Amino acid sequence: MKLTPFKLATWNVNSLNVRLPHVLDWLRDNPIDVLCLQETKQEDSKFPYADLKEAGYKAVHAGQKTYNGVAILSKHDMTDVEHGIAGLDDEQKRVIAATINGIRVVCVYIVNGQAVDSEKYEYKMRWLAALIDWLSGELKKHPNLVLLGDYNIAPEDRDCHDPAAWIGQILVSPREREMFAKITALGLHDSFRLFEQPEKSFSWWDYRMMGFRRNFGMRIDHILVSDALKNKCESCIIDKAPRKLERPSDHTPVVLTIA
DNA sequence: ATGGCTTATTGTATAAGA
Numbered sequence: 001m002k003l004t005p006f007k008l009a010t011w012n013v014n015s016l017n018v019r020l021p022h023v024l025d026w027l028r029d030n031p032i033d034v035l036c037l038q039e040t041k042q043e044d045s046k047f048p049y050a051d052l053k054e055a056g057y058k059a060v061h062a063g064q065k066t067y068n069g070v071a072i073l074s075k076h077d078m079t080d081v082e083h084g085i086a087g088l089d090d091e092q093k094r095v096i097a098a099t100i101n102g103i104r105v106v107c108v109y110i111v112n113g114q115a116v117d118s119e120k121y122e123y124k125m126r127w128l129a130a131l132i133d134w135l136s137g138e139l140k141k142h143p144n145l146v147l148l149g150d151y152n153i154a155p156e157d158r159d160c161h162d163p164a165a166w167i168g169q170i171l172v173s174p175r176e177r178e179m180f181a182k183i184t185a186l187g188l189h190d191s192f193r194l195f196e197q198p199e200k201s202f203s204w205w206d207y208r209m210m211g212f213r214r215n216f217g218m219r220i221d222h223i224l225v226s227d228a229l230k231n232k233c234e235s236c237i238i239d240k241a242p243r244k245l246e247r248p249s250d251h252t253p254v255v256l257t258i259a
Numbered sequence: 260a261t262g263g264c265t266t267a268t269t270g271t272a273t274a275a276g277a
Contacts, residue, residue: 015266041267066267067275112277152277171277206277207264218277250265
């Protein structure tokens with residue numbers, strides 16, 4: 001790691017086609033080193049490489065039409081770019097990784113799961129098991145590793161606006177939280193919780209029911225850091241500003257600074 | 260209130276998100 005401080009962020013943009021102006025404005029106001037995007041919802045041929053280059057960012061993208069799609073934007077060179085989870089046969093574009101500044105950056109869009117007793121929930125469980133297997137090997141290869149993205153899991157009750165109403169539901173169910181615990185047991189630390197944070201801090205709010213205005217949200221977007229990086233973390237914040245704009249994504253960026 | 264919103268689709272209603 002040569003560049004310090006080093007700032008990384010994650011943001012589920014819910015269609016980069018719609019959100020590109022917000023992303024470009026945000027990067028202008030927050031000239032960070034690395035931004036990971038989820039739900040670009042476009043094929044590689046539609047990805048706005050030129051606009052991002054003009055803004056000073058290189059980009060790698062694993063996209064598909066309509067659904068999913070992940071990208072890493074970086075001011076610096078990216079090497080060893082890898083798509084997907086090795087060992088998992090998966091059509092859905094949910095993982096992209098690259099090495100930047102001596103750090104393995106793994107951008108993930110974890111399966112939503114829809115409802116606890118659904119086929120999609122079982123896919124979420126299988127997918128997470130494969131992710132964990134793969135990550136254990138990646139961590140051995142890359143001691144400096146950051147796993148960031150939309151996890152679609154609120155790890156604790158304090159990450160949910162109304163835990164009583166959500167008991168057992170998707171995003172908070174015990175099996176999902178067990179999977180999150182298995183990820184942290186690999187030696188990955190939730191950087192947001194390394195610091196004192198405001199109560200009721202969330203990264204996603206439902207578009208419906210005036211969710212954002214009432215702060216009816218969830219903290220489901222996370223930046224996890226490996227043991228080697230834990231003590232170098234300087235701050236982790238949720239930037240709610242983009243959620244206040246016209247036609248926002250339902251998620252807002254999470255930003256980590258490594259000293 | 261099992262959705263009151265937003266996105267994408269070669270659409271004109273449906274699926275999916277979380």
